[in-house]
Amino acid sequence: MSLIEISDLLCLKTISTPVYQPQGDSVLYVENGIVEKTQEYYSSIYLYNSLEKTKECLIHGGKNTSPLWNREGSSFLFLSDETGKNQAYLYTLATGEIKQVSAEKQGLQQIIWHPDNLHFFYSTTRKNENSSEVFITEKIDYISNGQGLLDDEQKNVICQGKLDNFETEEITACSLGYGLHKIMTVSNDGQYLFYERFLLEDSFNQDSGLFRMNLGTKSEDWLSASAKKGMFGEAAISEGGRYVGTIGTPISYHTSNQLGLSVIDLRTQQMTSLSKKLDVQVSDFAVSDCKPTTNNSLLQWSNPLKAFFTLISIEGKVSLYCFSLEGDFESYPEVGPHVYDFTLHPTKPKALLCCSAPDSTSQLLVLDLETRKITKWLNPNQSFEEEKQFAVYQKIEAKANDGGRIPGYLVRPLEKTKQVGAPLIVNIHGGPYTMHGETFHHEIQQMAAAGYFVLLLNPRGSFGYGQDHLKGVVGKYGEEDYSDIMTALDHVLAKEPEIDENRLFVTGGSYGGFMVNWIVTQTNRFKAAITQRSMSNFVSMIGTSDIGYYFFVEENAADIIKPAKLWEKSPLAYVGQVETPVLVMHGEEDYRCPMEQAEQWYRALKYQKKEAKFIRFPNSNHELSRTGKPAFRLIRLKEMMAWFKQHDDITN
Template sequence: MQPEDVFELTGVSDPRVSPDGRTVAYVVWRIDKETNAYPSAIWTRAVDGTGEPRRLTSGEHRDIEPRWSPDGTRLAFGSDRGSKAVQLFVLPTDGGEAVRLTDRDEDVTQAAWSPDGSRLVFASRVRDGAYDEQDDAKRKPRRFTRLRYKYDNIGWTGDRPQHLFTVAADGSEEPKQLTHGDFEDGFPCWSPDGRRIAFTSARHDDWDISVVEDLYVIDADGSADPELLTSSDGACFMPSWSPDGRRIAFALYPAVMDDPKHWQIAVIDVATRERRVLTASLDRTCLPYPALREPIWDGDDLLFAIEDGGNTHLYRVPADGSTPPALEVGGVLIVTGYDAAGGSVVHTATQPTKLSELFAGPTRLTDVGDAFVRDRELIQPERFTAVSDDGTEVDAWILRPAGFQEGERYPAILTIHGGPFTQYGNKFFDEAQVYAGAGYAVVYSNPRGSSGYSEAWGRAIRGPVGGGPGWGSVDYQDLMAVMDEAVKRFDFIDPDRLAVMGGSYGGYMTSWIVGHTDRFRTAISERAVNQWVSMWGSSDIGWDFKGQIGEFLFENLDAYVKMSPHTYATDIHTPLLILHSENDLRCPIEQGEQLFTTLRLLKRQVEFVRFPAESHELTRSGHPVHRVMRFEVVLDWFERTLRKGDGA
């Protein structure tokens, strides 16, 4: 795979089964080089695999989130056709023109049909009146009283909160706003009788300085204030009302400022408020990153996804908790979407050398990525185990270079995932394939602190306050052990030409590593946390890391200084490329600026590359042209400092 191949990527996502279980609607996305965008189309296919796939929308725009009407005769979907924002449309499934239901300044998302098919509920942001002024030089200043006023990849939220609306499915009336106030409301779902809508929000006093999110219900006509269902002792996410109307299933984060914890699947009795957790026995997080969707009712069971040792699998559990969760879809793969209706279960999934495709059980229903796979040499990862200093076993993978020849020695790149509570695993990973395609061996792993394993594994790097060692401790030992084992086990790796790189937490670990060892010839630190003291207030969620560090900055400044890679900048002698996005609100660009400033003043070999108009998500969903440029920058750096030996 070469950098330009980014423009050829495609895949299937968001499968939805028709109420009778016979047909599945899904999204096929692609990348358009000319428009520098991600257009997508909605398709349908018979669940039993008969006939050919049928395209319902043109794919010239971004058509997303197909949702079947209760009688299966219509599909609601979002699209940016004819608008700068995504609007809500309804399309007859037997042919005809789509009816546009909304005309909003902000995206319409999370649409759900009322049980009688007459209305839809959706979420959309509501702008402050100051946005009416188009000239920023004349615009009123923003005034915030809540701490959560911005969010990466979304922008300002304090003056454009997200609220719920309903609209007639035939387009006969304007949308009606249901929720109000300086709150964030989302993930609406209807009660089976159509009288109420459940949703998630934080509406308690000082909601902005806690990480609590609750379930609420509101009358579908908006005639009364929202009613609190849950007890404000964690985070509730993505509710799903049972067919009999008695219970609501949801994803539960069972802690406040005590991170990380495993997400669980829970149900609450609407009448008694009694809550039952169904998934604790798995000891795995039951909300993969990024989140796929709500738990789905399939009869008396619930379907949900978990992360497990580099895989994402689909599980089933009885809603009454009578038996433990059972595997529904497993294997060496990452499930990327799923649905169940009318007795049919479907899912989308990706594997290391296969793009995301649609399946009904073992039957593959699409082949959108076949041409991409067929026309390129994609490398199958080899899994191996490393043993850390204290005897802990760590899962790891290696990709051999494209065109690998026995007897040759190759430079190797250790790449580190973000999070830290995320996982590398068995999916198509464009970054690893591009680096392997350029002739490098690529090593990656799930050190302690990762998700996909026991909760104790994820919590192993909490601190340094409260008894845990903090970041840059056993995770550092695990990563060094992985590199040691790779060099020992795979004799084609040149031990004198090793590189390390990573983004976000992976960028943090890269900066930390080169401040604590000179074993790597070169390094790339991307969108990193380098200075916790400034990250505290400049990031959209910097203060929330008390849940991992153990105390707030003003309670223990020394802990934040000690855990900052910038503190050890004078010990960095490894040539370092710093990559950052100028619109990153998660790890703001000042994090890169600080490390670059110090290293340049120290006259170390350092370069700083800044991408305009990009957020923290550049490598995953940034503008395609910038994704290609980033690959070219990375490969140029490695060509100069790793392959040709221009490193220290």
């Protein structure tokens, strides 16, 4: 068996957005991958016949996503970027005919059918098309990572379109909360549209609510009004339409607040929490560089079982959970360990699940929700996985200085020099509100294949371990989060004599990049460091990051009027203490952690005559390592491994 290589990134495929045909015999799904010759991404739509166990590619070339059957199962809508922007198309199964049915200048974000099969709803961005070539704004939130400069009149809206012409009707403004999937859904009778929308037109308030519109009268109800604030979305409607499930939180929006599951009784307008017995995060927050974009709803109603189903990030895994209307719940931990997408059978107690594991990039499974029997349907990487050797994730847990938990994983190397101890890389996740989990992560597998132990920690600030663990980092960057990482490292070194404590390395991106910068100002025990899309100066970041004016104010309990604490928390303030060689990697169009953060850090290191190297990736934003240009992702990994090897005395 061969080891994972950097170039293997180009041949990995993932499955997403499975959708049952209304009769339940056939399934549409999306296969995602990279065309090796052109190094461009593709998403193709396949039809899988569950009775004959055959699959057929219906739509190939470009990015084709979000397939949705009509009520008869005779045709489906989907999104395609064939014209350069995502537009809606109709595919007729009997003839194979494809017809474009939308023409929005800014393209479409999401689509759903109207039950009459003649109309559909979609979300899009509307902006001032007559704006000047010079950018003029009076708003504080005028820029966004992945989008660039935002017009002052720009807004996200839901529109209704027709299949027989390009006439559209703008219905309402809308928004999508962090970690949620679906902006809108429609009642089974077609009378009501349910959607998420910001509560205020206030750049400093990110609260959103769940709303319902009567499509006949255009009257609107604020369904989550009893909470008055918070974030609510992802509506799922019960059979008969009396109950609406929603994912959110009644606490004012902040990424450090866990999301829960609630149900609203439309007869009484009463909202009840179904997940109050669980101290967990609803949604998928596992870190991976091979996780596809999913378009299925995160919350779904099962008619056969009269219950809601959703995904929950817990203890390093993402599992399927079922909640009854009475608040009883059960999980399906035998499936996974990382379930990143699912859909429920329309008439039977079954579910289709897209799953990942450290040794498996992506599989499509069928789960009988009553017997818990699992049947494997598709694995697009089966031959690849049979030829490759994968590193094992070993659960570890250390005790924090204050008695709290420091959970994580130790990934063992697949080959190492026998005469000496093996090197170790501490790989720190971003967020900080994400989670290292038991999933396929090409970067981690490649590091293990190169002979490194890899330490994946979920220190305070990580999802999956309860609200207290999550909020332990707020206002305390560089404090207990730093001590958590160093304590867990010492814990592992004490238990693993195979690791050479003189061959330690560290890397991380975003918040993880901040932690790398902070670590090298506090200790010299690492042979080399790689900081990616990082933060170095919170004083300037307040004004340059797309979310800096509110996120970093909340995170550090300080603002630009009283910047002393911002500077106190900035690695740049301590750059003179750095002795570790540092590789700085950053995307030119990163507006979340702007390029100026990398520039300041690199220049300060060089000004102090420290050993440093700077790699800048053109036309790349904050998502470079996950969805960036494939050629750049390969260069990134090659440069990372070369930097570690260069500074490992044993290998030189």
